[in-house]
Amino acid sequence: MRDRLKKGLSAFLPENRIFMDEPLSRHSTFKTGGPASLFVRVTDVDELRRTIRLLQEEGERVFLLGRGSNILADDAGFDGTIVQLAEGFDRIRTEGERLIVQAGASMIRTAVVARDSGLSGLEFASGIPGSVGGGVVMNAGAYGGEMRQVIEEADLLLEDGSLRTFTCAELELGYRTSVLKRIRACVVEVRFRLTQAPKDVISQTMEELNRRRILKQPLEYASAGSTFKRPEGHFAGQLIEEAGLKGLKIGDAQVSEKHCGFVINRGNATSAEIKGLIDIIQKRVYEHSGIMLEREVIYL
Numbered sequence: 001m002r003d004r005l006k007k008g009l010s011a012f013l014p015e016n017r018i019f020m021d022e023p024l025s026r027h028s029t030f031k032t033g034g035p036a037s038l039f040v041r042v043t044d045v046d047e048l049r050r051t052i053r054l055l056q057e058e059g060e061r062v063f064l065l066g067r068g069s070n071i072l073a074d075d076a077g078f079d080g081t082i083v084q085l086a087e088g089f090d091r092i093r094t095e096g097e098r099l100i101v102q103a104g105a106s107m108i109r110t111a112v113v114a115r116d117s118g119l120s121g122l123e124f125a126s127g128i129p130g131s132v133g134g135g136v137v138m139n140a141g142a143y144g145g146e147m148r149q150v151i152e153e154a155d156l157l158l159e160d161g162s163l164r165t166f167t168c169a170e171l172e173l174g175y176r177t178s179v180l181k182r183i184r185a186c187v188v189e190v191r192f193r194l195t196q197a198p199k200d201v202i203s204q205t206m207e208e209l210n211r212r213r214i215l216k217q218p219l220e221y222a223s224a225g226s227t228f229k230r231p232e233g234h235f236a237g238q239l240i241e242e243a244g245l246k247g248l249k250i251g252d253a254q255v256s257e258k259h260c261g262f263v264i265n266r267g268n269a270t271s272a273e274i275k276g277l278i279d280i281i282q283k284r285v286y287e288h289s290g291i292m293l294e295r296e297v298i299y300l
């Protein structure tokens with residue numbers, strides 16, 4: 001069946017963007033995960049639409065991948081097709097105080113382009129290693145900033161193949177959540193409403209936030225950032241530390257000693273080890289504090 005799918009896809013995608021048995025460890029910041037049966041990279045809306053339509057017609061399981069910075073891929077891989085927005089799907093342009101960004105663009109580059117255009121509002125995003133599409137899905141945020149504050153509207157490709165513009169309110173952006181947790185659609189373009197500011201001021205803020213990140217977060221190890229959502233009125237890292245779990249290891253998966261809110265891969269961890277550690281953390285934190293930590297990381 002996958003050979004047939006591959007043949008169907010090659011009618012409109014070049015061979016060098018269709019991969020069979022592609023290791024997901026190459027596409028996840030955790031650096032774990034087995035092979036995806038098919039892995040396809042698309043560079044524009046038309047390719048995306050045709051790809052999704054073909055996969056739907058064939059009854060194929062589909063997963064949209066951004067930069068893989070918030071997923072944990074199974075060691076057994078993914079029995080289906082991964083669709084990723086590739087280079088070409090990452091154009092950024094300005095229109096006055098608006099920044100118009102295709103969903104495959106990285107958040108970091110988007111923040112840099114905003115700075116270079118003298119536009120303030122995306123400084124918080126300058127250390128978030130995901131795509132703008134993934135950033136909408138998660139309503140990514142840091143240091144008091146979040147996507148919700150700067151998105152004006154976004155274009156989504158819906159399951160029926162139509163493109164629809166969602167206003168910021170319609171995107172239902174909440175703490176690490178959005179309408180995309182409820183409906184199946186692909187973010188294709190995002191329009192940000194920013195404000196003019198001197199470039200050096202924007203630069204200073206970005207540098208300061210990144211300095212704090214380097215100081216506090218175990219960026220020297222593979223991870224997916226914060227493993228858990230912040231429970232109301234608490235910090236996940238603090239609860240984990242208070243439960244005595246700092247540094248706890250299963251194989252090469254470890255509760256970071258630098259920041260307990262991060263589960264890290266010290267080198268050769270498997271996804272099963274990471275999952276095992278996440279389960280233990282949830283159980284032990286619950287026993288210790290009565291608070292059930294909710295995962296931010298998405299299992300694939």
Ligand SMILES: Cc1cc2nc3c(=O)[nH]c(=O)nc-3n(C[C@H](O)[C@H](O)[C@H](O)COP(=O)(O)OP(=O)(O)OC[C@H]3O[C@@H](n4cnc5c(N)ncnc54)[C@H](O)[C@@H]3O)c2cc1C
Pocket residue numbers: 029063064065066067068069070071085103104127128129130131132133134135136137138139140141142180185186187188219223224225226298
């Ligand atoms: C070192 C590190 C630091 C981090 N710091 C932060 C932080 O400060 N704040 C924060 O919020 N997050 C942080 N993260 C987590 C992560 O970067 C964000 O959640 C990011 O928004 C995920 O984007 P992505 O493109 O990697 O999405 P992926 O991990 O690839 O996917 C996440 C979800 O989005 C979906 N998705 C991706 N693209 C699209 C699209 N175009 N259309 C529809 N669905 C899509 C996927 O199907 C999946 O469900 C950090 C991660 C790391 C590794």
